[in-house]
Amino acid sequence: METSAETAASPGVRMEEERAKLIVVKPEPFNAETPPEALAQAQTPTASFYVRSNHSEPELPSATHRVAVEGAVEAPFTLELAELARGPLRSLTVTLECAGNGRTSMSPLPEGEPWMQGALGTAIWKGVPLAEVLTRVRLRPEVVEVLVEGADGQGSKRFARSLPVSKALHPDTLLALEMNGAPLTRAHGAPVRLIVPGWYGMASVKWVNRIEALTRPFEGYYQRERYVYDSRDGRAPEPVTRMRVKSQISSPAEGERVAPGRVVVQGMAWSGERRVVQVEVAVDGGESWQPATLLETPRPSAWVRWAFTWEDAAPGRHTLRARATDEAGETQPELAPWNRLGYGNNAVQVRVVDVG
Numbered sequence: 001m002e003t004s005a006e007t008a009a010s011p012g013v014r015m016e017e018e019r020a021k022l023i024v025v026k027p028e029p030f031n032a033e034t035p036p037e038a039l040a041q042a043q044t045p046t047a048s049f050y051v052r053s054n055h056s057e058p059e060l061p062s063a064t065h066r067v068a069v070e071g072a073v074e075a076p077f078t079l080e081l082a083e084l085a086r087g088p089l090r091s092l093t094v095t096l097e098c099a100g101n102g103r104t105s106m107s108p109l110p111e112g113e114p115w116m117q118g119a120l121g122t123a124i125w126k127g128v129p130l131a132e133v134l135t136r137v138r139l140r141p142e143v144v145e146v147l148v149e150g151a152d153g154q155g156s157k158r159f160a161r162s163l164p165v166s167k168a169l170h171p172d173t174l175l176a177l178e179m180n181g182a183p184l185t186r187a188h189g190a191p192v193r194l195i196v197p198g199w200y201g202m203a204s205v206k207w208v209n210r211i212e213a214l215t216r217p218f219e220g221y222y223q224r225e226r227y228v229y230d231s232r233d234g235r236a237p238e239p240v241t242r243m244r245v246k247s248q249i250s251s252p253a254e255g256e257r258v259a260p261g262r263v264v265v266q267g268m269a270w271s272g273e274r275r276v277v278q279v280e281v282a283v284d285g286g287e288s289w290q291p292a293t294l295l296e297t298p299r300p301s302a303w304v305r306w307a308f309t310w311e312d313a314a315p316g317r318h319t320l321r322a323r324a325t326d327e328a329g330e331t332q333p334e335l336a337p338w339n340r341l342g343y344g345n346n347a348v349q350v351r352v353v354d355v356g
């Protein structure tokens with residue numbers, strides 16, 4: 001491949017431009033939120049899609065990068081990306097939410113990155129089902145989990161996560177090569193990342209380096225010390241897995257002043273691998289919840305957008321709240337269970353709106 005000085009310089013410039021479209025939470029390792037105006041779109045543009053990285057971003061050579069597939073398998077092999085790109089390829093619209101999204105509204109404030117509500121985004125991911133690769137290596141019957149390791153972090157802090165065999169073999173669990181119709185960017189895991197639809201973002205390992213079939217549950221740092229609900233009440237910490245049912249108001253925006261009369265309230269709602277079946281809106285506190293309209297056919301693992309017409313908004317300050325319910329009947333709580341690391345905050349949010 002030819003690399004001129006000009007093309008070698010442009011990725012850096014592009015990265016600067018892209019980072020300007022995010023709200024920086026930490027410059028290094030780079031962590032940033034999706035800005036509210038980008039969350040108002042059906043799909044989140046890559047340049048505005050939140051970035052959550054526990055370590056500095058590795059720069060992997062996309063042309064020569066390989067993924068070892070090994071462990072308790074009959075036929076281990078080393079996967080070349082060109083081979084992976086030949087498919088079978090699948091494209092899926094998937095919402096990713098960081099488990100720590102909304103942490104700053106938990107009380108007492110837990111430790112961890114101070115995410116507001118922007119560690120969230122929806123993209124179209126294209127890749128090969130992990131199941132294709134696992135079928136090829138032939139898992140031994142005693143395999144209980146599949147470990148996927150990233151190329152970031154050192155020693156025991158190497159970023160690695162395991163999945164139960166059933167989730168690893170699910171046809172929607174992808175080794176993704178593309179995001180929103182273009183090759184993955186470095187920040188989002190180039191050249192190959194896992195996408196685990198319906199689970200909080202930590203499961204979707206970026207910069208995949210190695211895949212290992214395990215005969216015992218994985219006990220690594222990012223499996224046992226992080227991404228666990230530790231309620232500190234003496235019970236064993238529970239692993240963080242699927243995204244809890246949640247909704248968000250995108251319009252009116254925070255601090256926006258709206259004209260009196262008819263106000264269209266819009267937002268989105270999602271719930272792990274489940275479909276959202278209902279969104280309700282309450283104006284001015286209390287228990288008077290009214291149904292919103294779902295604007296799309298709800299799909300599993302992706303947010304659905306909704307709208308609600310607020311008739312006769314009177315001058316003055318008002319509050320708006322949205323509450324989603326999924327097909328299993330699970331509804332957002334007023335207060336999410338507190339936990340030491342501040343994960344899974346799906347509490348109903350309050351939007352304050354000034355009318356007039």
Ligand SMILES: Nc1nc2c(c(=O)[nH]1)N[C@H]1C(S)=C(S)[C@@H](COP(=O)(O)O)O[C@H]1N2
Pocket residue numbers: 049050051052053054055096097098099149150151152159187188189200201202203204205206207
């Ligand atoms: N290798 C690696 N993969 C990772 C992480 C990481 O730190 N290292 N962070 C995880 C977390 S916590 C989240 S929320 C998602 C974020 O994906 P994004 O940065 O593409 O939005 O990546 C996950 N995959």
Ligand SMILES: [Mo]
Pocket residue numbers: 052097098099100200201202
């Ligand atoms: Mo995360």
